[in-house]
Amino acid sequence: MICFLENTFQIKLEKNDKGDYPIIVTDEGIYSEMSLKDKPSTYVKFIINEYDELTIDWYIENENRFSVKSLQVHQMILINDHDENSIQFVLERWQSRMFKIQWKPKLHIEFGLYYEVCDDCD
Numbered sequence: 261m262i263c264f265l266e267n268t269f270q271i272k273l274e275k276n277d278k279g280d281y282p283i284i285v286t287d288e289g290i291y292s293e294m295s296l297k298d299k300p301s302t303y304v305k306f307i308i309n310e311y312d313e314l315t316i317d318w319y320i321e322n323e324n325r326f327s328v329k330s331l332q333v334h335q336m337i338l339i340n341d342h343d344e345n346s347i348q349f350v351l352e353r354w355q356s357r358m359f360k361i362q363w364k365p366k367l368h369i370e371f372g373l374y375y376e377v378c379d380d381c382d
Contacts, residue, residue, distance in 0.1 A: 280309045350374050
């Protein structure tokens, strides 16, 4: 998943002291926290490690308003089109559910149902 993020967003992710990869999402895009000079006041921070464990924190005006700790991710799906930019994290132990972090058209977090789309189904 780490290589997928690096290749998709053309960013170099760096490990923190714990060996995790902290990533910052703003209205403007997605960045490695370790290389970001100034954090904005409103952003989503997600941390993923080599074991596909996910932590999500949403900061609004530098105050943590939402946290999810230690989720196991089954699949990561990118939505990247002219209407929406987002990442969906399908949960390992509850594969009909997902967390979505969206930054276009606006910064947003969603927890909801995950539906697989089958192109060959009739």
